[in-house]
Amino acid sequence: xxxxxxxxxxxxxxxAPLPRSHTLDYVGPTGxxxxxxxxxxxxxxxxxxxxxxxAKTRLRRFLWANTQVDGEGFEYTGTGKELFLGFLKAVAILxxxxxxxxxxxxxxxxQTMIGIAALSIFRVVLIVGLVYAGTFSARKFRMSRTTxxxxxxxxxxxxxxxxxxxxxxxxxxxxxxxxxxxxxxAKLARYEMDxxxxxxxxxRFTGExxxxxxxxxxxxxxxxxxxxxxGVLALYLFSxxxxxxxxxxxxxxxxxxxxxxxxxPSMFWYMARAARFRADNTxxxxxxxxxxxxxxxxxxxxxxxxxxxxxxxLGILYPLTTQRTVRFWVRQxxxxxxxxxxxxxxxxxxxxxGEGLAGFFDIDVG
Amino acid sequence: xxxxxxxxxxKTAARHDVGVTLGPFGLTISGTTLPPMSWPIRDLVVLPAxxxxxxxxxxxxxxxxxxxxxxxxxxxxxxxxxxxxLDPRHGRVGRTIALIxxxxxxxxxxxxxxxxxxxxxxxxxxxxxxxxxxxxxxxxIAEVLIGRQETCENPDGExxxxxxxxxVLAGVEAPVDISVEVVKSPMVNAxxxxxxxxxxxxxxxxxxxGSDEVSGVLxxxxxxxxxxHSMQALVRHFALSMVVTAFTGNDWKIGGAAQFLIQNAYxxxxxxxxxxxxVAILDRAGLRADxxxxxxxxxxxxxxxxxxxxxxxxxxxADRQAKIxxxxxxxxxxxxxxxxxxxxxxxxx
Numbered sequence: 001x002x003x004x005x006x007x008x009x010x011x012x013x014x015x016a017p018l019p020r021s022h023t024l025d026y027v028g029p030t031g032x033x034x035x036x037x038x039x040x041x042x043x044x045x046x047x048x049x050x051x052x053x054x055a056k057t058r059l060r061r062f063l064w065a066n067t068q069v070d071g072e073g074f075e076y077t078g079t080g081k082e083l084f085l086g087f088l089k090a091v092a093i094l095x096x097x098x099x100x101x102x103x104x105x106x107x108x109x110x111q112t113m114i115g116i117a118a119l120s121i122f123r124v125v126l127i128v129g130l131v132y133a134g135t136f137s138a139r140k141f142r143m144s145r146t147t148x149x150x151x152x153x154x155x156x157x158x159x160x161x162x163x164x165x166x167x168x169x170x171x172x173x174x175x176x177x178x179x180x181x182x183x184x185x186a187k188l189a190r191y192e193m194d195x196x197x198x199x200x201x202x203x204r205f206t207g208e209x210x211x212x213x214x215x216x217x218x219x220x221x222x223x224x225x226x227x228x229x230x231g232v233l234a235l236y237l238f239s240x241x242x243x244x245x246x247x248x249x250x251x252x253x254x255x256x257x258x259x260x261x262x263x264x265p266s267m268f269w270y271m272a273r274a275a276r277f278r279a280d281n282t283x284x285x286x287x288x289x290x291x292x293x294x295x296x297x298x299x300x301x302x303x304x305x306x307x308x309x310x311x312x313x314l315g316i317l318y319p320l321t322t323q324r325t326v327r328f329w330v331r332q333x334x335x336x337x338x339x340x341x342x343x344x345x346x347x348x349x350x351x352x353x354g355e356g357l358a359g360f361f362d363i364d365v366g
Numbered sequence: 367x368x369x370x371x372x373x374x375x376x377k378t379a380a381r382h383d384v385g386v387t388l389g390p391f392g393l394t395i396s397g398t399t400l401p402p403m404s405w406p407i408r409d410l411v412v413l414p415a416x417x418x419x420x421x422x423x424x425x426x427x428x429x430x431x432x433x434x435x436x437x438x439x440x441x442x443x444x445x446x447x448x449x450x451x452l453d454p455r456h457g458r459v460g461r462t463i464a465l466i467x468x469x470x471x472x473x474x475x476x477x478x479x480x481x482x483x484x485x486x487x488x489x490x491x492x493x494x495x496x497x498x499x500x501x502x503x504x505x506x507i508a509e510v511l512i513g514r515q516e517t518c519e520n521p522d523g524e525x526x527x528x529x530x531x532x533x534v535l536a537g538v539e540a541p542v543d544i545s546v547e548v549v550k551s552p553m554v555n556a557x558x559x560x561x562x563x564x565x566x567x568x569x570x571x572x573x574x575x576g577s578d579e580v581s582g583v584l585x586x587x588x589x590x591x592x593x594x595h596s597m598q599a600l601v602r603h604f605a606l607s608m609v610v611t612a613f614t615g616n617d618w619k620i621g622g623a624a625q626f627l628i629q630n631a632y633x634x635x636x637x638x639x640x641x642x643x644x645v646a647i648l649d650r651a652g653l654r655a656d657x658x659x660x661x662x663x664x665x666x667x668x669x670x671x672x673x674x675x676x677x678x679x680x681x682x683x684a685d686r687q688a689k690i691x692x693x694x695x696x697x698x699x700x701x702x703x704x705x706x707x708x709x710x711x712x713x714x715x
Contacts, residue, residue, distance in 0.1 A: 047469035150374035
């Protein structure tokens with residue numbers, strides 16, 4: 001190819017928007033989805049649940065193959081056996097652990113309140129920690145079994161560090177009345193992305209918690225003001241001796257619901273902004289991601305549509321909701337910039353078995 | 367005839383357009399950007415795919431990072447006709463049957479191991495638990511079981527109860543630590559908890575006619591304690607719930623243990639053992655031992671299930687009644703005055 005002289009940017013400061021360089025789409029046929037779902041369901045029932053690892057594998061293979069970049073699908077190379085062995089491994093570790101915990105619980109239950117409190121805190125910390133560790137470990141497995149043009153993804157990083165970050169983050173979130181939450185989300189996203197590779201190409205996450213905080217404050221401040229208002233009102237009624245008045249009680253009981261009704265829509269708005277924050281700040285070398293069309297309203301209609309479909313079909317059309325969800329999120333994601341695909345080299349092989357912890361806690365990672 | 371395909375070497379994400387020819391011993395792959403290759407049939411692997419329209423994806427046993435994709439369905443047909451064993455549908459029915467059969471076999475093996483293995487290990491395991499631990503477990507369960515219900519503490523009634531317990535205990539061979547309490551509840555039931563705690567529900571005292579029936583039930587519960595039945599049942603429950611937890615991820619709670627003990631704690635053998643021991647205790651104590659049988663008779667006559675939990679939880683009453691039938695020998699455990707006092711145990715004074 002002849003070399004083209006690169007002209008400097010026009011001095012007017014105009015930068016053309018990056019063209020859509022690669023296309024991303026989900027093209028799974030709905031009929032095949034239904035066939036897979038119902039075959040899986042029947043076999044899972046007939047095998048008393050043991051087939052579920054193979055069922056999950058089958059569904060993923062379909063979803064992966066039909067999620068296509070530039071018309072070429074991803075490939076899920078994991079097997080049901082790997083998931084099954086991963087699950088057995090988790091059972092072998094967790095069942096004795098929980099057994100010991102239960103014996104401990106029996107021993108302190110009639111003892112001091114402090115013992116009970118300490119044990120239940122320990123339980124929560126343990127379970128939340130294991131759930132997050134399991135989620136990350138499942139990511140490692142899934143990424144190592146995801147290929148495109150034969151090149152593997154690779155998630156590095158430590159599941160225990162990830163779990164530790166989450167636990168510390170939840171503690172700080174509680175202490176700061178929720179204000180730390182956006183920082184935690186940014187931190188976890190950074191850890192996930194900065195440790196993710198596609199072959200030899202590394203993902204990068206450039207988002208900062210304070211950006212998300214600005215969004216979060218829009219729902220946090222009204223919530224705190226409203227909740228604080230109710231508190232003040234209750235205190236006033238209490239000091240005025242009117243707390244026993246049934247009318248006052250009814251009002252106090254209703255107000256929290258009123259807050260929920262007012263803040264419920266803003267939840268979808270925040271979900272959309274948080275998803276955009278994650279996408280917009282993710283880069284793969286020269287390739288950038290974004291979700292320019294994602295709004296809270298669109299998430300709301302997606303979820304509402306799914307629950308209507310599920311409810312009115314008595315669950316029969318469940319595969320349709322999966323189709324809608326996957327198609328929605330894949331089509332929201334927009335790729336811009338360029339990636340020199342041919343230059344990307346293979347990544348190392350991943351773990352031998354996978355997702356045991358996540359499977360144990362029934363975390364659905366899709 | 368050469369079919370159009372794409373090839374990736376698994377080293378980089380570069381994609382090569384190639385022509386693929388099917389020969390008697392394998393594939394020949396050639397492209398402008400590659401040296402020609404040949405893939406022997408026995409080294410070929412067809413990757414699983416769903417849907418008829420999905421292109422055929424191939425790799426090699428000797429290097430599973432290679433990818434050869436051929437979209438033309440004619441190629442797939444030719445290949446599978448030449449080597450039917452490459453077709454993913456080959457032997458699928460057999461595999462499915464083997465899968466279902468295997469799973470059911472595994473489940474059956476688990477169930478059998480449980481059914482036959484647990485009775486063998488539950489007794490030694492239960493006996494290995496130190497008494498102090500057992501007492502704590504019993505207290506924990508009692509807390510859940512009694513909950514907000516009051517214990518009956520009318521002083522005259524309690525005195526009568528103490529007298530009854532003392533007289534029955536006289537027939538117990540090895541000393542056991544036992545505490546008996548009456549709980550205000552309409553249930554017609556009594557329960558022996560680990561650690562020697564016996565709880566009699568007030569409904570039972572209201573239901574029976576005569577102190578010998580109370581002593582019969584009490585001796586039966588003491589029989590459970592002597593044989594450590596409740597601890598064995600809990601060990602079984604523990605093991606079962608662990609297996610269930612493992613497969614469903616559900617959590618096991620102490621409330622479940624309490625409910626379990628009320629509803630289906632003991633096996634037929636355990637009940638029979640407790641019946642025999644109970645009667646033996648009363649015989650040794652020189653007391654009338656026909657109370658339990660009389661109580662069973664009363665329960666059978668009355669089929670109001672809401673109050674008669676005893677029926678649902680124990681083996682057929684008629685059989686048990688027949689097995690422990692006794693004459694009227696022995697002393698009645700309480701005087702009429704004491705019996706009258708015991709019936710008032712739940713009355714506030």
